[in-house]
Amino acid sequence: MISHGHPKTQGIGMTSQRTRARMVERLRKEGITDETVLAALGTVPRHLFVEEALASRAYDDDALPISYSQTISQPYVIALMIQALRAGGRELGKVLEIGTGCGYQAAVLAQVAAEVYSIERIAPLLAKARANLRGLRLSNLRLKHADGNLGLPEAAPFDSIIVAAAAPQLPKALLQQLAPGGRLILPLGTSEQVLRLVERTRSGFSEATLSAVRFVPMLMGVE
Numbered sequence: 001m002i003s004h005g006h007p008k009t010q011g012i013g014m015t016s017q018r019t020r021a022r023m024v025e026r027l028r029k030e031g032i033t034d035e036t037v038l039a040a041l042g043t044v045p046r047h048l049f050v051e052e053a054l055a056s057r058a059y060d061d062d063a064l065p066i067s068y069s070q071t072i073s074q075p076y077v078i079a080l081m082i083q084a085l086r087a088g089g090r091e092l093g094k095v096l097e098i099g100t101g102c103g104y105q106a107a108v109l110a111q112v113a114a115e116v117y118s119i120e121r122i123a124p125l126l127a128k129a130r131a132n133l134r135g136l137r138l139s140n141l142r143l144k145h146a147d148g149n150l151g152l153p154e155a156a157p158f159d160s161i162i163v164a165a166a167a168p169q170l171p172k173a174l175l176q177q178l179a180p181g182g183r184l185i186l187p188l189g190t191s192e193q194v195l196r197l198v199e200r201t202r203s204g205f206s207e208a209t210l211s212a213v214r215f216v217p218m219l220m221g222v223e
Ligand code: SAH
Pocket: 070, 071, 072, 073, 098, 099, 100, 101, 102, 103, 104, 105, 106, 119, 120, 121, 122, 125, 146, 147, 148, 149, 164, 165, 216, 217, 218, 219, 220, 221
């Protein structure tokens, strides 16, 4: 859980807490019903993850630019994806996130999962995420500079995998690194994208398609 004693999280005050509560109410109206997910989004100070000039819009339900042509994901889509991974009373267990970006979703995941590994291909962006996350002291979150197409073999298998960039097709390594009964959720497609939920079953994989979405593309290699 987030400790509020650190200098970076001090002085946030009631204003952002109230704004977050309003964001949670909005998510509830939009159909997010998982109270654990709503509580996590109500806890993480999203304004610490966006540029100062955009801080006033941090709690709008929008994707906002970070840097290196990337975006911070929309709260609704983050909530929808985590809710889908948890559906049926399932625990997230050990999670792999592909695409740390500014680190916001990683912080949300760390509230609801036992253990979170998050990887990012752009080194300076990962450094930014580290700086953003430092004050939150999330001891169950580990960040790594790596190409998500390869997953994270040294920490596999994962109970849950969540991808924050759109892949043209299901990355094989991610399917292989899914534990039995594990779930993977990712935006799939190029110009048109849908959220796809994959579960590893005893005999193979079962798949379901959720809503249409818009994510930045999942690229190859690291930089
Ligand atoms: N999780 C972020 C969203 C970041 S946007 C949030 O909380 O808002 C998606 C991120 O995926 C970008 O930072 C991008 O650089 C990263 N990305 C794209 N392809 C990747 C890959 N192959 N491996 C790791 N990260 C990747």
